[in-house]
Amino acid sequence: MEKFTVLKGIVAPLDRSNVDTDAIIPKQFLKSIYRTGYGPNLFDEWRYLDKGEPGKPIGERTLNPDFVLNQPRYEGANILLARKNFGCGSSREHAAWALSQYGFRAIIAPSFADIFYNNSFKNGLLPVILPEFTVDALFHEVNANNGYELTINLAEQKVIEPNGTVHDFEVPEFRKFCLLNGLxxxxxxxxxxxxxxxxxxxxxxxxxxxxxxxx
Missing domain, CATH: 1.20.5 (Single alpha-helices involved in coiled-coils or other helix-helix interfaces)
Structure with missing residues (x-):
């Protein structure tokens, strides 16, 4: 597992509450016996205008231009900004796989579903909990500024805005140790x-x- 120390990257805003694991990676993609290849089908029903099926070539599908991840300004984003109760629903670990294989290393939200929260750490994905009013302010900044970036320092447990504003966050000590050491x-x-x-x-x-x- 890749170590997580300091991450600086573009933030993509997913302005929806209660995003469940079936939305993150739909059930038809859970048939694979492998742990790889889920990134192209992350948020499949929102990213594409046609119905996705296992084995269907991505190049033959029609992107939804209105979905946030399909907008050029968020290309290469590795931090996802979300709303409360992210990752609710079933316990499928594939949700964490899909997010990390798409390219996300961290998710910032006011709250996470418990099982998803723990699955994220086990797969090198850092879930950061910040107060709802702080997340609201970050949504405003992301929407107002193209290429908006945040820095996440895991060792110091800080989220740092471009203007220098710092937001502290909590993380279980054991999970922090594992991420810092790539375990x-x-x-x-x-x-x-x-x-x-x-x-x-x-x-x-x-x-x-x-x-x-x-x-």
């Missing part, structure tokens, strides 16, 4: 690789009859 669940386990191998060797020495059942 997903597997990476955390592999930190104890030597201890795991030592345990397995001791177990086979103490109980050699297990060898045939394991190997």
């Amino acid at each position: 997903d669940d597997i990476g955390i386990t592999l930190q104890h690789k030597d201890e795991i191998e030592a345990f397995e060797n001791r177990r086979l020495t103490d109980k050699p009859w297990l060898v045939k059942s394991i190997y």
